[in-house]
Amino acid sequence: MSLVDLISPLDGKVFSQINSASAAETDLVIEKAAKSFENWKKVSPGDRAKLLRNFASVIDLHIEELAQLEVKNSGHTIGNARWEAGNVRDVLNYYSAAPERLFGKQIPVPNGIDITFKEPLGVVGVIVPWNFPMPIAGWGFAPALAAGNTVVLKPAELTPLTAIRIGELALEAGIPEGVFNVISGKGSVVGARFVSNPKVRKIVFTGSTDVGKTIMSGCAEQIKRVTLELGGKSANIIFADSDLDLAASNAPGAVFDNAGQDCCARSRLLVQRNVFDSFMEKFEVAVKEFQVIDPYQDNSQMGPLISKNHLSRVKGYLTDQTQIAFVGSAPSDEGFWLAPHVLIPNSLDDKSLTEEIFGPVVSVVTFEDEADAIKIANNSNFGLSGSIWSRDIGKAIRVSRAIESGNLSVNSNSSVRYWTPFGGYKQSGIGRELGPDALDAFTETKNVFFDTTR
């Protein structure tokens, strides 16, 4: 047993300790999940559905406890943390309908009958980052369990507490021992073992593009199935014909929510040149009103950043050469606080426009027309989210079709709805989570032909 300290972003103080598992401990848990798979896959669809609904109900009874834990461990605002715990419940409920609807096909063929089956994969390894510990865990484990797989889940080293509690609640809900396993530890130890241990048949990874590349090449060794949800540098495109008041008042939340530690953060703000001045005037008011305060307060819109290291990494983008348009406010207390920053980059190659900062920093650029907006938006290795603000429906449709990105919103900045697919183009990832098709990523299609001529 090797213990590591957990540090609260709110005050920088150690508030708990947690086991950091070894490779040997990881193997034991994987072994347990592999054994449990033999029984779990045989649980009848109706019973598996019932167990998942139970799991959702038990989470529902613990929303407040889980939310409080997340504020302490991750510095999320209490409003966000409640939504995040509720999202785990909702995603479990959504996929609890899946076991009884995991349909195959009957395909017309000569000389017989042909049927496809959706078979579970076995043990699924879910590797979760620190920025949204609860929802990202749920997007992996809920459909994985629904499809009949067992799960080993590794939370981020910095934010393991809610996942560990959810693991306990699964047992309380009657999910059999060994079916859903949470194991805390280092990515380079526990996560890497998920990739290399052949008993893990699939990896669901969410995190940085660099680690994603390592995981993908590790999985190649065994042709292990892999879904990757990686970084982003999403554009928020404001056309002159949009409702500028609405676009401006919503723009801070689009990038500063969760202190910008959001793969969908609209960290590039593209504003049509002829409305730049009036937009920026309204945007400045909204940024200055953005409530960066104690995250336990109900009206808090942003808390501190996750860690001292991450704070200094983000501050690295704010040098003497950086042109800052304006800055919001933040407490000067202990803890990893940083006020929202609005930058005007010197060129389109500026690293504030090309690299994922993952903090409360947005870079604003202007564009001339529709074609120019599309060109700038697509000038990125990433392609996760984005927003288009315009009252011209034809233009909004054209632009949303032209942008290379997995999740776009028109006259809205919301990217995630559990009913719809979520994932990235280009280096933002491979595969899609959530929505009606997520089960395909957790099953193999088996085709069986029955010869009726003999």
Ligand code: NAP
């Ligand atoms: P990260 O360093 O890539 O880590 C993500 C997870 O992978 C953590 O659990 C980490 O463990 C583990 N890990 C690290 N190295 C590993 C290895 N060699 N093998 C297996 N697992 C390993 O990312 P992060 O710093 O937690 O999160 C920030 C990044 O994630 C940002 O770039 C962000 O955009 C991206 N992200 C993307 C999405 C999306 O849905 N597309 C969502 C959230 C975040 P440790 O905790 O021990 O480091």
Ligand code: MG
């Ligand atoms: Mg990391």
